[in-house]
Every structure is written in C-alpha cells, then in structure tokens.
Amino acid sequence: MKDSSIKNEYLKKIKLLHKYNKAYFDESKSLITDQEFDILKKQIFELEKKYSFLKHKNSPSKTLGFKPSKNFKKVKHRVPMLSLANAFNEEDLINFEKKIINxxxxxxxxxxxxxxEPKIDGISISLIYKNSYFVQGLSRGDGKEGEDITENLKTIKDIPKIIKVKNFPTEIDIRGEVFIQNDDFKNISEKFANPRNAASGSLRQKDPK
Incomplete structure (x- = not known):
C-alpha cells in the first residue's frame, strides 16, 4: 500500500474518532458502542506504531477525552485525569502482565x-473538598482541563456537601464516576438513549435545576 493511501486511511479514522468524541463529550450522544470506539482507537495506535510518518493533533496518542465545552468555565486539573488502557484479548492481557513484571x-x-469488577459506564468527575466542604466539581474534559460543573454535581444527593470525619485532609481531590442505575433510567428513558447519556446530559445542563 502506498504512503498516500495509508495516510488517507489514517486520517479517515482520525476524523471518525473526532466525530464520535464530539458527540460523546459535547452532545452526550453515543454514535457507536464502547467496544467499536476502542477498536477504532487501537487501529489508529497500530497504524502510528507501524508507520512513523503518521501524526495528527487529534490522535488518541496526543489527546485524552475532548476539549471542555464552551458552556462551562474551564479549570485546569491539579493532577491530570488519565484513563486506563484496554485489553481486547488474551494476548493483550499477557503483554500487560509482562510490563508489570518488568x-x-x-x-x-x-x-x-x-x-x-463490572465496568460502570458513567462520567468521570473530580470532587474537591477544602476544610471538609465540597467546593468544586470538574469533568474530565481533555484530561488536562475540565469543565466546572459544581452546581450540577450539588444536585446529586449521594455526593456529600460536607464530610465530617476524624483526620479528614484539609484539602483533597476525590475522583470517581457519576452513573445512573438501570431502574432509575426507566423513568427518563424517553429523553435519553442510554443511562450513560442520561448521566452526561444531566451534568452538562446549563441550568442545574
């Protein structure tokens, strides 16, 4: 295959990935399954590894997630919010184990x-507490900067506004996942395609009410 054909195939995959990322992070829509998305990313990684001339600013090897929405204030994470790699088969798991051993x-x-443990499909968040009080909540964004969704997160009753326990740190960044149970999703299924979209859409409403 000629270099030009290889590059065109690569750019086509990059464009598709960007389209899916924009829909997923900016519009709370899943255009493909998680497995299909991960396979597309893996194909891009493999092309870059095989052909050193393939590079792009929107490559998953250069970026994480998607840029924060313009609808929310951007805040830089004190420590980048990274994601875990995927294993698709036994060979991937064996290679992972080799890296751990080395x-x-x-x-x-x-x-x-x-x-x-089961994978919870929700939205990654960062909760910042100061002097026991919840003061700021951020989305993952692009891993370096997130969206300030504090007011939206305050509407979730399972997130404590204050944590009064002995020896609790003066300041702490707690990271986790916001998700919606399947039983709860049944009540709003007409508005969203799936529980993950519902969680994302709810957190990224301009009006937290």
Whole structure:
C-alpha cells in the first residue's frame, strides 16, 4: 500500500474518532458502542506504531477525552485525569502482565493476582473538598482541563456537601464516576438513549435545576 493511501486511511479514522468524541463529550450522544470506539482507537495506535510518518493533533496518542465545552468555565486539573488502557484479548492481557513484571523487576515465575469488577459506564468527575466542604466539581474534559460543573454535581444527593470525619485532609481531590442505575433510567428513558447519556446530559445542563 502506498504512503498516500495509508495516510488517507489514517486520517479517515482520525476524523471518525473526532466525530464520535464530539458527540460523546459535547452532545452526550453515543454514535457507536464502547467496544467499536476502542477498536477504532487501537487501529489508529497500530497504524502510528507501524508507520512513523503518521501524526495528527487529534490522535488518541496526543489527546485524552475532548476539549471542555464552551458552556462551562474551564479549570485546569491539579493532577491530570488519565484513563486506563484496554485489553481486547488474551494476548493483550499477557503483554500487560509482562510490563508489570518488568516494571516491578519480578521473576517471570512469580504469580500476579488479579481482581475484576463490572465496568460502570458513567462520567468521570473530580470532587474537591477544602476544610471538609465540597467546593468544586470538574469533568474530565481533555484530561488536562475540565469543565466546572459544581452546581450540577450539588444536585446529586449521594455526593456529600460536607464530610465530617476524624483526620479528614484539609484539602483533597476525590475522583470517581457519576452513573445512573438501570431502574432509575426507566423513568427518563424517553429523553435519553442510554443511562450513560442520561448521566452526561444531566451534568452538562446549563441550568442545574
């Protein structure tokens, strides 16, 4: 395959990824499944690894998530909000384990224990508490800057406005996931395509009410 054809195929995938990211992060719409999205990202990574001349500012190797919406104030994360890599098959898991063994300088004969849990499909958030009070909440955004969605997060009763426990840090950044249970989603299913879109759409309303 000629370099020009390879580059065109690469740019086509980058354009698709950007389109899906914009819909996902800016419009709270999922145009493809998570698995299809992850496969597309993997294809881009593989092309970049194979052909060193392939580079683009919107490549997933250069960016994370999507730029914060203009509807909300941008705030820089004190520590970048990164994401986890995916494993699609046994080979990916074996390669991951090799990296762990090398990083920790372990023997190849040493066993590594795994724990697994269901993946919650929601919205990553950062909750900042000062002197026990919830003072600011941010979305992931592009990983470096997030959207200030504090007022929207205050409407979630499961997020405490104040935490009074012994030896609680003077200032702390708590990160987690906002999601909607399937049973709760049934009440608003006419407005949103799925629970993840409902969580995202609710948090990114201009009017938190």
């Amino acid at each position: 990083f920790l300088s372990l023997s190849k004969l040493e066993e590594i224990e795994y724990s697994a």
